[in-house]
Ligand code: GDP
């Protein structure tokens with residue numbers, strides 16, 4: 427899960443990482459108001475996408491009037507598909523140097539890679555390509571005590587001056603605490619700026635979290651921004667379905683993530699395009715099948731739906747009952763192609779046949795006919 431810069435800043439503050447002052451607003455007038463008394467102001471788009479600066483989403487302003495004008499321009503932008511609805515106005519810090527301080531989970535090492543460079547400000551991904559040696563790296567281990575001396579000599583590679591180094595030590599430790607306490611997968615301060623007065627400040631922040639650990643952190647889960655997911659994805663998550671929207675026209679209801687992936691591959695192989703990835707899960711709750719179909723059929727692009735069930739724990743009769751519930755609750759005209767094999771397949775087929783629905787057992791045949799059916803309707 428991603429969060430906005432202002433939310434990352436809130437977390438930085440909570441963990442004691444110094445940031446310049448900021449106010450979240452949603453109109454040019456509010457932006458102007460918030461900036462009164464500041465020598466210079468940075469106006470920043472709050473969108474869940476990187477590279478805002480390059481897209482015109484970060485602007486400096488010298489007067490409240492200019493803040494209002496730039497806020498108006500930024501609020502009209504769309505950055506990487508996200509319309510800018512909220513902006514952050516910050517008390518601009520004078521910058522003597524821009525560092526980058528970031529952490530990312532390293533699964534292979536079972537640790538956290540701390541990264542540092544004195545060429546901050548720019549996208550670290552770009553720097554990693556153009557000058558990889560400029561990025562210093564060290565691994566921190568969540569379950570071991572921090573080696574202060576090692577951390578200090580690491581940070582000194584980019585930040586040798588003692589006072590700044592001590593500030594960076596505190597910031598790095600706090601960022602690590604934040605990272606561990608929230609089950610983050612990435613936490614970045616870029617720029618981590620040095621002011622001419624010798625103060626080290628976070629001027630931008632980015633934190634991503636491990637979705638699978640969110641249940642342990644209701645306060646973090648509550649930061650979720652609905653624009654990160656499509657409406658369908660939100661509803662599917664609430665119904666405990668694993669669902670991802672795609673661009674094609676063939677809806678898929680499959681049990682098991684592996685089979686769902688394979689189903690999408692086979693659809694592609696025969697020249698079709700899946701409208702979604704959907705795993706109804708291992709267990710077989712008829713209501714869940716019905717909910718899955720409802721979400722899929724709401725998508726106007728869907729021209730046909732493939733139900734692909736390989737029953738293990740999942741029972742084919744439960745799936746069949748779920749389909750009948752869905753058919754009763756929804757009035758759908760989109761053709762369904764059903765492939766049903768495994769546990770209780772005869773019972774499942776009998777239930778469907780009684781209701782006038784046919785189910786096959788061959789996946790290739792099912793995929794070919796769902797593609798055909800979708801073509802006829804498109
Ligand atoms: P990003 O492009 O989305 O990463 O946005 P940032 O918040 O990192 O801002 C991009 C650039 O704007 C920074 O690298 C700085 O050069 C500049 N900038 C951001 N905040 C400040 C500030 O408080 N003072 C000054 N002087 N420049 C800033």
Ligand code: MN
Nearest residue numbers: 547616617630
């Ligand atoms: Mn940045």
